[in-house]
Amino acid sequence: MDLTIVVPTFNEGPNVAELLRRIGDAVDDRLFEVVFVDDSTDDTPQIIAAAAQTADFPVRLIHRDAPTAGLGGAVVEGLRAATSNWCLVMDGDLQHPPEDVPRLLARADRDDVDVVVASRYIAGGDSKGLADATRTTVSRASTLLTKSMFPRKLGDCSDPMTGFFLVNRDAIDIDALRPRGFKILLEILARRHLRVGEVPFAFASRFAGASKASFTQGIRFLTQLLMLRFGRMSAFALVGGVGAIANLVIMWGLIRLGMDYLPASIIASEITIIGNFLLLEYLVFSDMRAESGSMRQRFVKSFTFNNVEAIIRIPVLWVLVENAHIPSVIAAGLTLIAAFVVRFVFHALVVYAPKRQPVDASLAVAPERARAAEY
Ligand SMILES: Nc1nc2c(ncn2[C@@H]2O[C@H](COP(=O)(O)OP(=O)(O)OP(=O)(O)O)[C@@H](O)[C@H]2O)c(=O)[nH]1
Numbered sequence: 001m002d003l004t005i006v007v008p009t010f011n012e013g014p015n016v017a018e019l020l021r022r023i024g025d026a027v028d029d030r031l032f033e034v035v036f037v038d039d040s041t042d043d044t045p046q047i048i049a050a051a052a053q054t055a056d057f058p059v060r061l062i063h064r065d066a067p068t069a070g071l072g073g074a075v076v077e078g079l080r081a082a083t084s085n086w087c088l089v090m091d092g093d094l095q096h097p098p099e100d101v102p103r104l105l106a107r108a109d110r111d112d113v114d115v116v117v118a119s120r121y122i123a124g125g126d127s128k129g130l131a132d133a134t135r136t137t138v139s140r141a142s143t144l145l146t147k148s149m150f151p152r153k154l155g156d157c158s159d160p161m162t163g164f165f166l167v168n169r170d171a172i173d174i175d176a177l178r179p180r181g182f183k184i185l186l187e188i189l190a191r192r193h194l195r196v197g198e199v200p201f202a203f204a205s206r207f208a209g210a211s212k213a214s215f216t217q218g219i220r221f222l223t224q225l226l227m228l229r230f231g232r233m234s235a236f237a238l239v240g241g242v243g244a245i246a247n248l249v250i251m252w253g254l255i256r257l258g259m260d261y262l263p264a265s266i267i268a269s270e271i272t273i274i275g276n277f278l279l280l281e282y283l284v285f286s287d288m289r290a291e292s293g294s295m296r297q298r299f300v301k302s303f304t305f306n307n308v309e310a311i312i313r314i315p316v317l318w319v320l321v322e323n324a325h326i327p328s329v330i331a332a333g334l335t336l337i338a339a340f341v342v343r344f345v346f347h348a349l350v351v352y353a354p355k356r357q358p359v360d361a362s363l364a365v366a367p368e369r370a371r372a373a374e375y
């Protein structure tokens with residue numbers, strides 16, 4: 001095989017036949033296969049299976065019954081399953097015109113790059129297919145933000161958010177990728193310094209079906225960016241910061257409603273602890289949930305820890321102020337910083353610790369590998 005075309009799909013049934021037809025017409029000088037990685041909840045898998053029967057090139061379907069890590073996870077699955085070094089990743093809704101694929105391949109043939117990016121943002125490219133002005137602005141702004149965070153690794157890439165690119169599997173470490181959400185190219189480029197080539201392309205409008213882009217995806221993207229740049233701790237700090245502000249706002253609200261400051265503070269803390277736990281579950285540690293037992297167990301550990309922490313922090317504060325004569329605001333700051341570090345370590349190593357595997361010689365290497373691939 002010269003090329004594996006990886007197409008992630010989520011409820012893209014009406015686009016499948018047209019996509020395969022246009023790929024077949026456009027790519028005629030290479031030996032290639034198409035791998036659909038499908039998380040659909042409708043009849044898309046049946047449509048793909050039927051289309052595979054009539055295509056005159058190999059079409060494979062990987063349907064994930066329990067999808068992890070969304071679109072990014074699907075692409076990684078496709079890269080793993082590929083049978084060639086060069087893999088082309090493209091959307092299943094025809095926003096990435098198959099007719100552009102030969103130009104990407106021609107760029108790769110020059111043999112001086114590891115990744116060829118189809119860019120909307122270089123001369124000759126066009127992002128008009130983005131649904132509306134808001135999407136265009138969000139895309140532009142997030143591209144700038146991302147490039148400013150990785151000025152060197154993304155130096156040669158004008159469009160790190162595109163989902164249309166060609167990558168040499170030999171140049172990347174698939175096991176080190178931590179996909180979350182939509183932006184898998186960013187994950188690939190930020191992990192390791194790769195040689196990037198670009199060709200312009202015009203982002204088309206969707207052929208059929210509905211968009212899966214959403215506000216939640218936007219939040220996931222920001223978390224991904226923070227994690228890539230600063231590691232897990234900064235995302236954890238962000239959640240902690242949001243929690244601290246929420247705590248004070250709730251407390252202020254309850255006092256305004258006539259409650260005494262002590263019960264108000266306790267209620268605000270408990271609400272914040274629960275809210276923070278949910279943010280940790282779905283944003284900061286979402287990639288570690290599957291291996292760390294049940295959500296209920298994690299909640300009990302996290303909840304207990306935070307309450308014990310709150311109970312210990314107050315007398316420590318008292319000792320620092322009364323015995324060590326540290327000004328109270330500085331002392332409170334010190335206890336909060338210490339509590340933050342301890343809380344992070346506890347969550348990363350205890351609450352979200354992978355469950356131990358049963359001792360089995362054939363599996364013995366797995367936890368080691370998992371740890372090596374961590375941040
Ligand atoms: N396997 C898989 N594919 C997904 C998932 N989410 C989206 N996709 C696919 O990824 C591609 C891009 O998703 P789109 O919904 O088109 O996102 P977009 O292009 O940013 O949004 P539009 O401009 O509205 O089309 C499409 O082929 C989707 O079917 C997912 O969770 N799993």
Ligand SMILES: [Mg+2]
Pocket residue numbers: 091093095206
């Ligand atoms: Mg799309």
